[in-house]
Amino acid sequence: MKIDPNKTWRKVEERLKHETHPKIRANLEIVLRHMKAEAVGDIDGLLETISPVGTSYDAYGSDDPAMNPKTLDAVRAFYENFIASGATKLELDVDRLVADEDCVVTEGVMRMAYPGATLIAMGHAVDDPEAFYLYESRMAVFWPFGEDGLAKGEDSYTGWDGFAGIAERKLAEVDLGELDPAQLKPA
Numbered sequence: 001m002k003i004d005p006n007k008t009w010r011k012v013e014e015r016l017k018h019e020t021h022p023k024i025r026a027n028l029e030i031v032l033r034h035m036k037a038e039a040v041g042d043i044d045g046l047l048e049t050i051s052p053v054g055t056s057y058d059a060y061g062s063d064d065p066a067m068n069p070k071t072l073d074a075v076r077a078f079y080e081n082f083i084a085s086g087a088t089k090l091e092l093d094v095d096r097l098v099a100d101e102d103c104v105v106t107e108g109v110m111r112m113a114y115p116g117a118t119l120i121a122m123g124h125a126v127d128d129p130e131a132f133y134l135y136e137s138r139m140a141v142f143w144p145f146g147e148d149g150l151a152k153g154e155d156s157y158t159g160w161d162g163f164a165g166i167a168e169r170k171l172a173e174v175d176l177g178e179l180d181p182a183q184l185k186p187a
Contacts, residue, residue, distance in 0.1 A: 001134060001169075003091045003111050004177040009035045011094040011106070023101045027145050031104045034143075034151065036184050041088060043079045050075060051150035058155045075153070089113040089132070089176050092139065103144050104151075110139040110162065113176055119166065126167045132176060134169035137162035 012032045019025045030049045037045035052072050059067040069075045082088065094108040113132040120129055138159030144152045 001111065001136075001171070002175050002177050003089055003113055003134075003171075004093075005039050005089065005091050006177070006180050006183045008039065008090070008092045008094070009183075011097040011108075015097055015099065019099070021101075024099050026149055027101070027104050027143070027151075028099055030145070030149070030151055031106070031143050035092075038079070039088075039179055040184065041083050043076060043083070046079060047072060047076060049151055051146040051148050051152050053146055053148060054152045056153040056155075058153070060155065060157050069153075085118045086115040087112050087118060087135070091177070092141075101145075103142055105140060105142050107140040108138070109136065110158070111136050112162070113171055114166065119163075122163075124163060124166060126170075128170065132171040133166045134171055134175075135162040135166060136169070 009032050012028055012035065016025065016028050016032065019028060034046055034049040037043075037049065050072060055070060055072055055075060057067075057069045057075060057078065062068065066078060066081065069078045090110065090112040092106065092108055092110050094106045096105070096107040098105040112135040114135050116126045116129040116131045116133060119126045119133060126133055140157045142155040144155070146152045
């Protein structure tokens with residue numbers, strides 16, 4: 001199973017080719033900027049897409065406060081911790097995209113390469129701290145927008161526990177796709 005991070009924004013770019021409604025187009029452009037900034041670990045660029053008013057990340061199914069930041073500073077800490085975890089090779093293979101003037105919804109299969117050392121620190125029994133293991137779950141992300149034209153955060157829902165059985169899903173180096181620099185240029 002190859003993780004292709006470039007798939008993450010494929011549907012958004014396809015929709016932007018045909019979207020003519022100015023507000024919906026602006027919302028999609030913000031989501032696209034956010035996705036690409038996240039892919040390269042550009043926290044400042046990512047935070048430029050998040051409104052300071054009413055900021056709220058809600059990972060439904062997790063009551064861990066670190067996974068549910070409610071301020072821009074907490075969102076920054078969330079992404080700093082995410083990058084430090086080493087689990088930044090990811091793909092959200094979006095197969096459903098819904099957008100209106102108030103919200104964008106992306107839904108698909110989330111695949112993430114988790115470092116063995118990170119999984120061990122989280123309490124998962126894996127056989128190789130140097131290897132990567134596949135986290136996989138269906139995920140829907142709602143991106144609500146504020147009056148300032150920025151995303152107020154992310155409301156995410158997962159279909160199942162992507163960590164269940166993760167020790168059995170060791171990835172080979174060839175499974176870790178690379179970002180295509182041409183994909184990261186503005187649309």
